[in-house]
Amino acid sequence: MKHPVDVHVGKRVRHRRWMVGMTQQQLADKVGIKFQQIQKYETGMNRVSASRLWEIASSLGVPVSFFFEGLGAAQVAQTHDIDMPGDLLSDKEALELVRSYYAIPETQRRRLFDLARVLSDAA
Incomplete structure (x- = not known):
């Protein structure tokens, strides 16, 4: 089962990548991994390690904290309902x-x- 924090971080990665006009392949090349891994991070299927998140943040020009903005305790508690209505990132x-x-x-x-x-x- 996907953890809501992993899903949130993945959405923020996708959001920032999209905002800077970068493809999954371009981000993967900068970080030194395959684009399929970026896909898995963005969907929350795979958890992003601290060092990888640091590399992604650097490649996207944001602090690591950017990926956790908007993450509330209530959202973390809702492990069964990850896609909340009104989620602008989706x-x-x-x-x-x-x-x-x-x-x-x-x-x-x-x-x-x-x-x-x-x-x-x-x-």
Whole structure:
């Protein structure tokens, strides 16, 4: 059975890899493993060792703590219900929106953010 922490870490690896526009093969090459192993990490089928997570974090330009952000005690306790509704990391449209958002120059991005906040308050 997949452990919820392994699934969460795997989702965060996939999310960050996707955000930087890197393929599984490219990440695997940087880390020195086969892309199939990256697939297994991203699905939570295989647990990522501390040293491998360090290499992945370095390759993706984030601190190791990035992979544990958003992991709450309640989520860890839910070993039977890993894919929670509303999980943005599993929503491809949300990931595309975030990627597009960060591709916008910062001044325009701030204005778009303010607009989105006003629209959501009005809804």
